Amino acid sequence: MAAPGVAQPGLPAGGSPPPSAAPGLRAFVGRPTASPQAAANWTPRQVWANNLHSIVGRAYPRVRGLTREPSWIVFQMLLPFLTTSSFVFVYRALDAPAAYIGFVVIGGAMTAFWLNVVWMMAAQLYWEKDQGNLELYFAAPMNVMSVLIGMAVGGLVMSSTRAVAILFIATFVFGVSFSISQWGLLIAVFILTLAALYGFGMMLASLFVMWGREAFHLTQLMTEPVYFVSGLNFPVGRLGFIGALAIALIPLAVGLDAMRQLAFVSTGPTGTPEPWIEALILVAMTVVFIGLARWLLHSMEERARREGRLTVRWR
Amino acid sequence: MIDAGLVEGERFDPGRARGRGTIDLLRSFRTAAALGWKMEANWTDPVLFFIYSVAKPVASALILVFMLQVIAGPAGIALRPFVIVGSALWSFVVSGVAGLAWAVLDDRERYRMLKYIYVSPSSFITILLGRGIARLAVGAMGAGITLAVGVIVLGVPFNLGDIDWLLLAIVLVLGAVTICALAVVMAAVCLQTRQESWDYPEVVVGALFLVVGAVFPLSVLPLPLQAFGLVSPLTWWIAGVRQALFPGGPSSIGGPGSLWQQLAGTLNPSAFEVVVALLLSGAVVTLASAILFRSGEARAKDRGLIDRTTGS
Numbered sequence: 001m002a003a004p005g006v007a008q009p010g011l012p013a014g015g016s017p018p019p020s021a022a023p024g025l026r027a028f029v030g031r032p033t034a035s036p037q038a039a040a041n042w043t044p045r046q047v048w049a050n051n052l053h054s055i056v057g058r059a060y061p062r063v064r065g066l067t068r069e070p071s072w073i074v075f076q077m078l079l080p081f082l083t084t085s086s087f088v089f090v091y092r093a094l095d096a097p098a099a100y101i102g103f104v105v106i107g108g109a110m111t112a113f114w115l116n117v118v119w120m121m122a123a124q125l126y127w128e129k130d131q132g133n134l135e136l137y138f139a140a141p142m143n144v145m146s147v148l149i150g151m152a153v154g155g156l157v158m159s160s161t162r163a164v165a166i167l168f169i170a171t172f173v174f175g176v177s178f179s180i181s182q183w184g185l186l187i188a189v190f191i192l193t194l195a196a197l198y199g200f201g202m203m204l205a206s207l208f209v210m211w212g213r214e215a216f217h218l219t220q221l222m223t224e225p226v227y228f229v230s231g232l233n234f235p236v237g238r239l240g241f242i243g244a245l246a247i248a249l250i251p252l253a254v255g256l257d258a259m260r261q262l263a264f265v266s267t268g269p270t271g272t273p274e275p276w277i278e279a280l281i282l283v284a285m286t287v288v289f290i291g292l293a294r295w296l297l298h299s300m301e302e303r304a305r306r307e308g309r310l311t312v313r314w315r
Numbered sequence: 316m317i318d319a320g321l322v323e324g325e326r327f328d329p330g331r332a333r334g335r336g337t338i339d340l341l342r343s344f345r346t347a348a349a350l351g352w353k354m355e356a357n358w359t360d361p362v363l364f365f366i367y368s369v370a371k372p373v374a375s376a377l378i379l380v381f382m383l384q385v386i387a388g389p390a391g392i393a394l395r396p397f398v399i400v401g402s403a404l405w406s407f408v409v410s411g412v413a414g415l416a417w418a419v420l421d422d423r424e425r426y427r428m429l430k431y432i433y434v435s436p437s438s439f440i441t442i443l444l445g446r447g448i449a450r451l452a453v454g455a456m457g458a459g460i461t462l463a464v465g466v467i468v469l470g471v472p473f474n475l476g477d478i479d480w481l482l483l484a485i486v487l488v489l490g491a492v493t494i495c496a497l498a499v500v501m502a503a504v505c506l507q508t509r510q511e512s513w514d515y516p517e518v519v520v521g522a523l524f525l526v527v528g529a530v531f532p533l534s535v536l537p538l539p540l541q542a543f544g545l546v547s548p549l550t551w552w553i554a555g556v557r558q559a560l561f562p563g564g565p566s567s568i569g570g571p572g573s574l575w576q577q578l579a580g581t582l583n584p585s586a587f588e589v590v591v592a593l594l595l596s597g598a599v600v601t602l603a604s605a606i607l608f609r610s611g612e613a614r615a616k617d618r619g620l621i622d623r624t625t626g627s
Contacts, residue, residue, distance in 0.1 A: 071515075079519060079522040080518055080521065083518070083522055091386065094391075127425070131626070133626070213354075217359075221367055223371065224371045224374040228374040228378045228381070238381065
């Protein structure tokens with residue numbers, strides 16, 4: 001008997017005419033094909049379409065989940081603004097220049113993306129392994145990079161709500177005045193920062209496939225310590241060599257510094273590279289991180305299969 | 316029926332069916348605490364665990380120290396004790412409050428054991444408190460190390476002989492109870508929410524950071540926020556610990572033009588006033604947390620949330 005969806009010679013499935021050699025865009029499972037080989041041989045167009053569907057499918061629960069958890073509005077949009085406000089009041093208590101309030105606001109907005117990258121990108125495959133989904137990802141007929149990209153797209157939408165809320169509410173409440181002269185470069189730097197951040201998250205997610213509970217502790221290690229070396233609430237240039245190292249390695253540090261230089265031109269030199277140089281650093285980071293993510297995912301999958309770790313949970 | 320657990324001549328112990336009250340509670344708590352500690356600590360060697368546990372609170376303190384340094388320069392050194400103590404204590408709050416909520420999410424979403432714990436004869440809240448105590452211990456370690464880094468590396472002047480030990484002991488005990496009460500509230504919240512709520516405890520604690528005078532005096536806040544701070548037990552806890560460790564140092568509650576000065580007529584609260592305020596506000600929060608947890612637990616049971624798993 002023929003496999004489901006595979007038409008037997010001379011007997012069209014469901015009375016439809018025999019299919020042509022190249023199945024159409026939507027001819028995946030359950031569609032009539034000439035033979036099992038024809039069903040398995042996907043055209044490049046089908047492969048792309050399948051991967052795009054995978055991206056949308058992985059992003060869907062994150063975007064849709066926003067509307068299914070009303071507490072999100074309070075806990076992820078309003079309360080983080082209060083956390084950012086604390087640092088604003090530290091500067092107010094010290095009679096700091098107004099631009100520093102703006103530094104804190106931009107830093108507070110960007111933490112939304114960083115936290116998303118750390119919690120819901122880097123550690124995500126580790127959670128998926130514990131929940132029993134990881135083996136399904138690797139068994140499904142798709143490129144696992146689609147899952148990572150889908151996670152990134154969904155995560156971007158999730159964290160954008162928090163970042164926008166912090167930015168707008170804080171700007172309004174604390175009267176932050178931006179002095180921007182290069183809008184185009186600022187927007188480019190922002191997009192590049194997000195690309196580098198999520199590329200970094202994809203790379204870490206690939207690494208976390210191999211890890212157990214240390215993944216959770218590493219996510220903890222990547223919050224405040226990274227905030228410190230990235231100069232979240234103060235100019236990173238003041239950290240000297242550590243700041244320079246952070247600019248070279250951590251997308252949050254270089255993105256934040258470039259955005260601050262572009263959004264508060266009046267603050268003068270910060271002791272860090274020009275924004276366009278930092279934009280180039282971000283481009284390099286994006287390419288390197290996504291390339292490394294692809295390579296690491298493949299090699300970690302191989303290693304995890306060999307060591308039998310893909311399905312090992314709760315260790 | 317034959318009780319397989321009884322040997323000939325041994326009488327049935329009704330306590331096995333009815334429970335043994337406090338003894339059972341203590342046993343559940345001890346077992347849950349031991350389990351929580353093992354889950355926290357047995358994934359690596361002690362040195363790495365120590366580094367991971369203290370890096371976060373030390374970095375939090377360093378962020379604030381650098382903010383002081385950038386703006387105030389050498390003059391900021393005088394404010395370091397204020398910032399270091401507040402920051403160290405806050406890491407204790409973050410760990411303590413997050414512990415119970417993460418125990419709920421861990422056991423429900425990852426290990427899928429919450430339903431079995433819930434139907435076991437042990438008290439649910441006792442087990443959660445036991446699980447959370449491990450993180451409280453980690454937080455206490457982080458707070459201690461942050462203070463030590465402040466004294467040894469950052470030159471915070473500190474004299475063991477000056478410490479008001481009685482005040483310190485009282486406020487530490489009352490503060491720990493209050494933090495557990497807040498943790499119970501967050502556990503009740505996380506019983507209702509999806510798995511994305513991993514960071515809810517940190518977000519809530521981060522919001523409270525604004526009004527408790529942890530790293531800046533309340534007097535810089537608008538009056539309504541100062542009023543909110545004065546009813547928070549964490550404000551009094553931090554002020555009490557500061558007063559015990561650095562007697563005569565600047566207070567986070569009072570100061571010229573503060574709401575406290577307007578209400579009480581004194582510049583700063585005395586140690587007695589701090590303890591009474593902490594006791595009263597802590598009692599209210601603890602009572603409220605018990606009520607909220609009961610209602611949250613009932614709602615979760617009613618809506619089938621105890622064995623729910625979610626994806627994101």
